[in-house]
Amino acid sequence: MTLTLALIQVLNGLQFGLILFLIAAGLTLVFGVMDFINLAHGVQYMVGAYLVAAFTAMTGGFFTGLALALPAALVFGLVLELLIFRHLYQRDHLDQVLATFGIIIFLNQAVKYIWGAAPLNVPIPDALSGAVEITDGLLYPVWRLVIIAAGLLVGLALYIVVNRTKLGMLVRAGASNAPMVSALGVNIRLLFTIVFGVGAMLAGFAGAMVAPILSVEPGMGDNVLILAFVVIVIGGIGSIRGAFIAALLIGLVDTLGRFFAPTLLRTLLDPSAASQTGRAIAPMLIYILMAAVLFFRPSGLFPAKK
Amino acid sequence: MSQAFKSQALLQLEKLTKNYGALRVTDDVTFTVAPGELHAVIGPNGAGKTTLIHQISGHARPDSGRIVFDGHDITSLPMATRARRGLVRSFQITSILPRFSALENVALAAQARDGSSFRFFGDATGEQALNDTAMTLLARFGLAARAHVPAGHMSHGEKRQLEIAIALAAKPKLLLLDEPLAGTSHDESRRLIGILQELRKELPIILIEHDMDAVFALADRVSVLVYGRIIACGTPQDIRDNADVRAAYLGEEEAA
Amino acid sequence: MPDPASLDAAARAAPPRTRRVLILPMLIFACFALMPSATLFGPQSYVLAIVTRIMILALGAMSLDLLIGYGAMISFGHAAFVGLGAYSTAILASHGITDGFSQLAAVIVTAIIFALFTGAISLRTKGVYFIMITLAFGQMLFFLTTSLAAYGGDDGLTLAARSTFFGMAILKNDLAMYYIAFGILLGAYVLLRAVVASRFGRVLRGIRENPVRMEAIGFPPYRYQLTAYVIAGVIAGVSGFLLANQAEFVSPAYTTWQRSGELIFVLVLGGLGSLHGAILGAAAFTLLADILSHYTENWAMIFGPILILVVLFARGGINGLFGGKP
Numbered sequence: 024m025t026l027t028l029a030l031i032q033v034l035n036g037l038q039f040g041l042i043l044f045l046i047a048a049g050l051t052l053v054f055g056v057m058d059f060i061n062l063a064h065g066v067q068y069m070v071g072a073y074l075v076a077a078f079t080a081m082t083g084g085f086f087t088g089l090a091l092a093l094p095a096a097l098v099f100g101l102v103l104e105l106l107i108f109r110h111l112y113q114r115d116h117l118d119q120v121l122a123t124f125g126i127i128i129f130l131n132q133a134v135k136y137i138w139g140a141a142p143l144n145v146p147i148p149d150a151l152s153g154a155v156e157i158t159d160g161l162l163y164p165v166w167r168l169v170i171i172a173a174g175l176l177v178g179l180a181l182y183i184v185v186n187r188t189k190l191g192m193l194v195r196a197g198a199s200n201a202p203m204v205s206a207l208g209v210n211i212r213l214l215f216t217i218v219f220g221v222g223a224m225l226a227g228f229a230g231a232m233v234a235p236i237l238s239v240e241p242g243m244g245d246n247v248l249i250l251a252f253v254v255i256v257i258g259g260i261g262s263i264r265g266a267f268i269a270a271l272l273i274g275l276v277d278t279l280g281r282f283f284a285p286t287l288l289r290t291l292l293d294p295s296a297a298s299q300t301g302r303a304i305a306p307m308l309i310y311i312l313m314a315a316v317l318f319f320r321p322s323g324l325f326p327a328k329k
Numbered sequence: 330m331s332q333a334f335k336s337q338a339l340l341q342l343e344k345l346t347k348n349y350g351a352l353r354v355t356d357d358v359t360f361t362v363a364p365g366e367l368h369a370v371i372g373p374n375g376a377g378k379t380t381l382i383h384q385i386s387g388h389a390r391p392d393s394g395r396i397v398f399d400g401h402d403i404t405s406l407p408m409a410t411r412a413r414r415g416l417v418r419s420f421q422i423t424s425i426l427p428r429f430s431a432l433e434n435v436a437l438a439a440q441a442r443d444g445s446s447f448r449f450f451g452d453a454t455g456e457q458a459l460n461d462t463a464m465t466l467l468a469r470f471g472l473a474a475r476a477h478v479p480a481g482h483m484s485h486g487e488k489r490q491l492e493i494a495i496a497l498a499a500k501p502k503l504l505l506l507d508e509p510l511a512g513t514s515h516d517e518s519r520r521l522i523g524i525l526q527e528l529r530k531e532l533p534i535i536l537i538e539h540d541m542d543a544v545f546a547l548a549d550r551v552s553v554l555v556y557g558r559i560i561a562c563g564t565p566q567d568i569r570d571n572a573d574v575r576a577a578y579l580g581e582e583e584a585a
Numbered sequence: 586m587p588d589p590a591s592l593d594a595a596a597r598a599a600p601p602r603t604r605r606v607l608i609l610p611m612l613i614f615a616c617f618a619l620m621p622s623a624t625l626f627g628p629q630s631y632v633l634a635i636v637t638r639i640m641i642l643a644l645g646a647m648s649l650d651l652l653i654g655y656g657a658m659i660s661f662g663h664a665a666f667v668g669l670g671a672y673s674t675a676i677l678a679s680h681g682i683t684d685g686f687s688q689l690a691a692v693i694v695t696a697i698i699f700a701l702f703t704g705a706i707s708l709r710t711k712g713v714y715f716i717m718i719t720l721a722f723g724q725m726l727f728f729l730t731t732s733l734a735a736y737g738g739d740d741g742l743t744l745a746a747r748s749t750f751f752g753m754a755i756l757k758n759d760l761a762m763y764y765i766a767f768g769i770l771l772g773a774y775v776l777l778r779a780v781v782a783s784r785f786g787r788v789l790r791g792i793r794e795n796p797v798r799m800e801a802i803g804f805p806p807y808r809y810q811l812t813a814y815v816i817a818g819v820i821a822g823v824s825g826f827l828l829a830n831q832a833e834f835v836s837p838a839y840t841t842w843q844r845s846g847e848l849i850f851v852l853v854l855g856g857l858g859s860l861h862g863a864i865l866g867a868a869a870f871t872l873l874a875d876i877l878s879h880y881t882e883n884w885a886m887i888f889g890p891i892l893i894l895v896v897l898f899a900r901g902g903i904n905g906l907f908g909g910k911p
Binding site: 388424425428453 | 779780782783784785786787788790791794795797798799800801802803804805809812
Binding site: 110136245252321322 | 653659661706710713714716717718722728729732734842846853883885888890892896897900
């Protein structure tokens with residue numbers, strides 16, 4: 024096990040973490056500002072992937088496909104908001120969980136109906152395919168570096184908007200105390216729609232960016248959704264900073280854990296037992312991490328509301 | 330404060346302090362309640378009266394200081410344990426079980442002090458002893474006719490009375506009443522004051538109130554809380570004459 | 586905050602001392618008891634199998650009703666108990682232990698241990714954190730079952746043989762299987778009815794209404810909630826035992842969060858907080874899925890909107906349509 028291999032895993036963990044951040048950012052804001060548990064956020068990610076696959080196939084170019092997919096994902100999200108979510112803001116969390124679960128059931132089947140169950144293929148744009156040599160002997164896929172760069176840029180942009188603009192201030196205020204913000208005369212409905220729309224686009228963007236390297240298939244959003252919730256619970260609901268840190272943490276723990284667990288266990292157990300136990304424990308690591316964080320900080324690391 | 334009160338104190342707060350961030354809501358409060366007395370706590374809004382009740386009842390933890398009840402240090406005990414030892418409170422913002430009937434609200438409080446609730450068989454709503462206790466209490470508050478009404482359906486005044494009935498059913502040794510008259514009509518508050526007049530002969534009470542008529546009619550001693558500090562403690566007459574109190578409290582009212 | 590409609594319903598309810606005749610549940614159980622005879626002229630084994638599946642699903646959902654309907658503890662990991670029960674049964678069977686009583690004992694013990702452990706931790710949280718933590722524990726069990734290479738891993742494990750009682754392979758007979766499932770469902774219903782009406786049940790419902798108030802009169806919520814969590818877990822585990830026998834197959838898919846979500850769906854569809862609502866929901870869910878799947882393989886596209894519509898417009902579920910109150 025060489026340093027090179029370890030570095031690759033670190034980069035993979037970073038990339039995974041940044042994708043989780045893109046998804047979790049929208050989720051934490053929607054939950055923080057609107058107190059709305061949106062299980063359907065995962066299908067937003069899936070829809071982004073499917074839309075970019077469809078538009079890329081249609082237009083022959085990934086970036087054209089992306090340019091079409093993003094507004095389409097936004098429209099899709101707003102339609103969901105108008106038809107269904109709007110009726111749920113005043114309801115209790117159980118109702119929100121169930122209704123958005125219904126959306127997942129429907130959409131997982133719908134994409135299967137439209138595009139079939141087989142995974143779709145989205146080619147990496149030629150200019151960005153292949154690998155690049157980062158350091159001696161360390162070859163890393165360009166596209167993954169693109170994802171990392173995109174994730175960091177979006178993170179920076181979000182940081183600037185949330186901390187340096189008036190809109191961002193309203194969002195932070197809303198995450199801390201929405202009724203108060205409304206009472207101060209701010210058009211809370213518009214704020215909700217903007218928060219929601221941005222979140223939906225971010226998730227769609229994440230889905231679009233991973234489409235070339237992961238399987239675009241029905242249900243691809245389900246497990247990512249759970250991870251995104253783990254991220255916002257650990258990071259603290261309503262906090263972008265919390266989502267960023269927690270997402271990177273989870274991305275790294277999950278990737279490095281899966282990679283190193285069997286190796287570390289080999290110091291205690293024989294190779295086959297180590298490998299089996301390692302493969303069993305690795306996926307559980309982030310849940311154990313979440314349980315541990317909640318034990319010491321029941322509201323997560325950086326909650327917007329105490 | 331007389332030595333006699335201190336030595337047989339039922340409740341003793343010693344140097345209680347609590348901060349919410351930079352805000353000191355309870356500032357070095359030392360306070361006693363003697364057996365049999367009705368001790369009122371008054372003060373302007375935001376003085377920290379409810380926070381004080383939260384700390385006495387166990388809903389909140391002080392940052393420093395001690396609470397001794399009935400000879401035992403209860404500072405680190407959870408709220409339910411304190412309640413079982415006889416330290417029972419009512420709430421300023423009505424806190425009942427809305428979908429339970431008035432009778433069940435009170436019966437459940439009685440159940441809390443009637444042996445184990447880890448009984449999985451037998452119809453709880455049919456337990457005669459609990460229902461009788463509950464009915465008697467409801468009758469005392471004039472709510473007998475409303476026994477089967479869901480508590481959430483009662484009028485505000487009725488709910489305030491139910492609040493106290495529930496607390497009484499839990500067999501308190503010391504009753505903590507947080508603004509029981511809040512939002513009641515003139516007649517309702519007259520009636521509640523009448524009930525409190527009887528109650529004060531039966532058990533010691535800490536009463537937080539804004540209604541000065543009630544305070545002066547009922548209290549044996551009054552403590553005045555301003556910005557988390559007790560600035561005066563004495564008989565109602567002492568307090569009425571106290572210049573600091575007049576400045577802090579009445580000055581506030583004049584400015585308002 | 587309970588809505589005015591439920592308060593109205595409570596006001597119209599009879600005064601406590603009157604024993605309410607539970608007509609609907611009696612009808613339901615009568616139907617299930619007589620069902621097999623009604624199929625004498627039809628495809629008996631198929632109908633028997635599907636109704637047995639309904640009863641098993643109902644058992645799992647009914648145990649969840651204790652948690653969600655009566656205790657306001659929204660567990661998104663309840664399917665883990667079903668899977669735990671199923672796997673305990675199948676693993677023992679694969680080692681030659683097919684005695685039903687031994688298997689049930691193992692199911693109950695593992696369910697209690699798992700419930701105490703996960704419940705003790707989960708119940709320190711509330712709201713969405715509780716949902717997430719129960720979900721996390723469910724996921725952990727899912728990953729554990731997929732990693733059990735010796736017991737099928739991802740592919741699952743076929744049941745070596747259906748459970749035997751007193752050395753006799755009673756369950757081999759589908760009709761016997763049906764009535765044993767029926768008996769257990771009825772027994773669980775009677776048990777849960779008693780629990781809900783008991784002192785314990787009243788405290789649990791009180792904690793649902795107003796946990797702070799309950800603490801203030803001397804009831805520490807934690808121990809009551811944990812007890813309910815264990816009871817619900819054990820009953821769900823027993824449903825897993827039945828599931829393993831009926832399907833003759835166990836798989837990690839039994840423990841996924843999607844399955845936990847389905848249990849909540851079934852419960853809300855039938856009527857939360859009524860116990861027999863779980864049975865109505867299980868019947869509606871299973872029959873609808875079965876009928877629709879004959880017409881189209883995309884029946885999930887109809888189910889999703891049904892769930893949404895129920896949540897938006899028919900929150901009381903089927904039981905609510907019959908005038909039952911939550």
